Structure formats: structure tokens, C-alpha cells
Amino acid sequence: MLKIDQSLSKYEQAKKHLAGGVASSLRASQKPTPLYAESAKGARIRDVDGNEYIDYLLAYGPLILGHAHDGLTDAILSAMRKGYTYGLQHDGEIELANVLIDILPCADKVALSGSGTEAVMLALRLARAHTGKRKVVRFHGHYHGWSDSIFTSFPGAGLAQSDNDGQTAAVPPGTQGQSENSLADIILLPWNDFAALENVLRVRAHEIAAVISEPVMCNSGCIQPKSGYLEHLRTLTKELGIVFILDEVITGFRLSLGGAHGRFGIKPDLVTIGKAMGGGIAISAVGGSAELMKHIDTAAVSHLGTLNGNSVATSAALATIRELKCDNGVVYDRMENLFIQLSEGIRELMHKHSIAGVVNQVGPVFHMMFIDVKEVTDFDTFNRRDSGKYVKFAELMLEEGVLLRPNGLWYISAVHEQADIEATLLAVDRALCKLIS
Known part of the structure; x- marks a missing residue:
């Protein structure tokens, strides 16, 4: 007992x-x-x-x-002895950014943050700033953090079937306390459904800023994409001027050093990473094309966070990646x-x-x-x-x-x-x- x-x-x-x-x-x-x-x-x-x-x-x-x-602990302790966080820049930010650009196939630049939820929030903001559009397509059973603008409940995928005009059912919130308007920009679709994806994207491309997807539906059955599905999603979004975001907070540094998009050979516009990257210390990041990341460079998109890129977190990430890269x-x-x-x-x-x-x-x-x-x-x-x-x-x-x-x-x-x-x-x-x- x-x-x-x-x-x-x-x-x-x-x-x-x-x-x-x-x-x-x-x-x-x-x-x-x-x-x-x-x-x-x-x-x-x-x-x-x-x-x-x-x-x-x-x-x-x-x-x-x-x-x-032991190696991760030593790296964290060494960083802490020099100071936990500075509110200034330090070499760890540069070194980690360089390492991530080398590892992530889709990334020309990265932005550091503290949690998966924050990384997704930034990726969505970048997509909207880049396209000038508001709507975001996401899928039943996928999890993208708990912020009001993306957190939905988990009904069956059948509730998300769209009609011929590409209209979808109202999106149910994930918790009490969310504003009634917080999910007004979300279009919720069944995943792995080629027809539903094609129909909605072609009909509503003029208002869709981004499609966000996990590369593998880890939280809901570890379901893999059907053959050609992610490739079709990549082709459609590129053709229609929609930002393609892969949420790799779970799969990043777990399915391979280059994440699922490296393993599958898919190149999204933006990728979010977290969890395994820090080996247990809180850190996350958004990586993407220079064209999208420039909106942070120009300050058109604000990227804030008191502890973003702090020396303890960057040291943990660098030590974790070093261990994973061995041999x-x-x-x-x-x-x-x-x-x-x-x-x-x-x-x-x-x-x-x-x-x-x-x-x-x-x-x-x-x-x-x-x-x-x-x-x-x-x-x-x-x-x-x-x-x-x-x-x-x-x-x-x-x-x-x-x-x-x-x-x-x-x-x-x-x-x-x-x-x-x-x-x-x-x-x-x-x-x-x-x-x-």
C-alpha cells in the first residue's frame, strides 16, 4: 500500500x-x-x-x-555566482542566439522569453503585425498555452466542421474568467483534415494572419500528422500570404535537436520552443525568418519581459544543448x-x-x-x-x-x-x- x-x-x-x-x-x-x-x-x-x-x-x-x-547544475551555479539577472545585456544572450540559429532550420533570428505561453503570444503578435490581419487558425486538441487569446476548451473535432463559406462554430473558452471577446479572432478546425483546412484558408485568407499547429498532437494522443499534411499546410499558407507557426514547446529539443520541423523537414515561418530547452529552468524562445523578426528590430512589435534572457536561464539552455549535441x-x-x-x-x-x-x-x-x-x-x-x-x-x-x-x-x-x-x-x-x- x-x-x-x-x-x-x-x-x-x-x-x-x-x-x-x-x-x-x-x-x-x-x-x-x-x-x-x-x-x-x-x-x-x-x-x-x-x-x-x-x-x-x-x-x-x-x-x-x-x-x-551534474553538468547542468554546475553551469547554473557558475552563472548564479556572477549574478542572477542584470536588466542589462550579457554574452549568454548572444551565445544562445547563435546556437539556436545554427540548430533550428527555420530561424534567421530568435527572441528569448520565459515560458511557452509567452512565446506563443509573441509569435501571434508578430504574425498579425506582419500581415495586418487578425484571425488565427488553430486546431482541436492542440495546446498553445493558457493566455486568453488562444486558450480553448477541448470539444470533439466534429464541432469544428466548417460550412461552404468557411464559417466555423463559436469557439468555447478554456476557463471561466476569459473575456467573451478573447477568442473572437480564433478559427478552430479539426487537425489532419485536408478539406477543412483548404476550404477555410482559401475562403478567409483575406482575414487570416496565421495558422498555428503542433507538429505532433502530443497532449491529445501523440497523434502524428497524416502523410503530406504539414507540407500541404506549408504550401497553402505560403501561397495565401498566411504566417505558418509551429508550436514546438513540447517537441522542440525532444524529437530531435532541430525539433520536429528539423526531423520532418518542414520550414515554418515561426517556431516556438521551450520546456526541454532549459532542462528544467524556465526559458522559451521564438525563432523565425528575418522578414518576420524585423518587426522586433524596428520596435513595431514590443517584446517585453523582466527576466527574458537572464543569465541563469541562458546558461541552463546552453548547457542542456551541449549535452544533447554530444557525439x-x-x-x-x-x-x-x-x-x-x-x-x-x-x-x-x-x-x-x-x-x-x-x-x-x-x-x-x-x-x-x-x-x-x-x-x-x-x-x-x-x-x-x-x-x-x-x-x-x-x-x-x-x-x-x-x-x-x-x-x-x-x-x-x-x-x-x-x-x-x-x-x-x-x-x-x-x-x-x-x-x-
Whole structure:
């Protein structure tokens, strides 16, 4: 039986003065209770009750080097001894910008920011300034941060079918408290639907500033683009004078050193990156063509942020990228091979226990779900999964010493080892047995 007394006690303490009891609303969904960490190292994390877990949550994605990586820690400490942030410029900004331009195929220039949400806000602002248009196309099931102007709820993709005039249904807000007008400029479409995309873009190109898309629908099933879909999106937007934004806050530095757009050979106008870039320290960026980034150069677009490009964050990013680049990025092959082994093993175990499910894996990330279909390739099908069953499975996995995100998304780090994969598969076997008992 999992010991959670201390976590339960601390959660009750937190709720007295910390709104929601957690610092980010998503964390409140963990069962049986939000856990409190005591320490972590490598691929393992320990909670205040003394439980140790193999960690596939990885702080919701940033910890691509694992916990408390020695090289990253040394770089951060060295930077801190010289000052945390200056409000002035420093060499770290120049060095990181140069490194990012070298790595990101689409980037002539970059702008540094603090979070994925901020990077998306800047990218949308650049697109509107560049085109003089207001509307933004985004897709069901994709996540682009929690700012009012882009944060939508997650209904089924069927609600976004457009009519012959390219008009779409009203866009539902993602939370109470959003202005009724905050999403007035958003056009919400089903992803991977060639006809819907073509229809809306051609009919409404005169008012569409940008199309923003994740290259892989990571949060909602790890669904990959259909063959030719991203290429078609790139061709259409270029033809119609619409800015194409790839949101790589999750996939950047995870699917490859050059992100998903480097892996897939797609060249968007703008790309947003974050999470894994800092290895666990908050930093993000927008990269893009000189033509678009010039709007910051001329001050036509304001790019503000007290901690943008601070020395601790830039040092963390540079150290993380150095580690990922070692031996020509061999770590990416290693992470992917381990996750192929793990995802195939989980599929075999679900078959062994006669449990219907799907594991969608791409590179060092996969989504596991309980659903009675052979494959999940669209958002409507993903919405048919048994999410409650997976939450219970994640809770059982805690008892087996494995920490998972309750929505089914798994990450791996550069320091996970073969022994971790083997131990995890044994844990999955036991948890699935308990799930059906």
C-alpha cells in the first residue's frame, strides 16, 4: 500500500493559503493525492513519504537530462555566482542566439522569453503585425498555452466542421474568467483534415494572419500528422500570404535537436520552443525568418519581459544543448530505442491481459490509452478513450514505483537506462493485473 500521509498533510496545509492547493491547476488532478517531492536525481524522484519512483512525468516535459544533472547544475551555479539577472545585456544572450540559429532550420533570428505561453503570444503578435490581419487558425486538441487569446476548451473535432463559406462554430473558452471577446479572432478546425483546412484558408485568407499547429498532437494522443499534411499546410499558407507557426514547446529539443520541423523537414515561418530547452529552468524562445523578426528590430512589435534572457536561464539552455549535441546527438537514438522497446512491451502486456488499448509513440514520447480500437489517428477517436481507467492505472503504477502523468503522456530522459525499462514493464504487468481484478 502506497504511503501518502505526509503528502496528504502537506496538501491540506497548502490549501489554507495557496489557491487551489497547488502552484499549477493541472497538478491537482493527481490521484490519490497531489504528491510532494523531497528530492530527485537522474531518472528517479522521491516523495516526502519516502516513496521512490522511476519518473516518466519529468516535470511535464522539461527534464530531458533527468533530475539534478551534474553538468547542468554546475553551469547554473557558475552563472548564479556572477549574478542572477542584470536588466542589462550579457554574452549568454548572444551565445544562445547563435546556437539556436545554427540548430533550428527555420530561424534567421530568435527572441528569448520565459515560458511557452509567452512565446506563443509573441509569435501571434508578430504574425498579425506582419500581415495586418487578425484571425488565427488553430486546431482541436492542440495546446498553445493558457493566455486568453488562444486558450480553448477541448470539444470533439466534429464541432469544428466548417460550412461552404468557411464559417466555423463559436469557439468555447478554456476557463471561466476569459473575456467573451478573447477568442473572437480564433478559427478552430479539426487537425489532419485536408478539406477543412483548404476550404477555410482559401475562403478567409483575406482575414487570416496565421495558422498555428503542433507538429505532433502530443497532449491529445501523440497523434502524428497524416502523410503530406504539414507540407500541404506549408504550401497553402505560403501561397495565401498566411504566417505558418509551429508550436514546438513540447517537441522542440525532444524529437530531435532541430525539433520536429528539423526531423520532418518542414520550414515554418515561426517556431516556438521551450520546456526541454532549459532542462528544467524556465526559458522559451521564438525563432523565425528575418522578414518576420524585423518587426522586433524596428520596435513595431514590443517584446517585453523582466527576466527574458537572464543569465541563469541562458546558461541552463546552453548547457542542456551541449549535452544533447554530444557525439552528434547519439542520445536521441538511445532515448527513442528505449521508448520503442517500452511502448512495444506495453502493447504486448495489454494483449496478455486482454485489455484493449493503444500506445502512440514518436521519438522519445508516447501516449498510452485504454480504448477499444486498433489505432487512434484523429482527435474524435482519442476522445473516446477511457480516461478514468487510465487515471486508475496511473494510481496503481505509483504503488509499483513508477510516476506517470494522469493523462497518458509519457516522457523519457537521456539518463533513463535499460534497467528502468525492464523494471517499468514488470510494474505495468502487475498494475494491469490489478486493474482487471
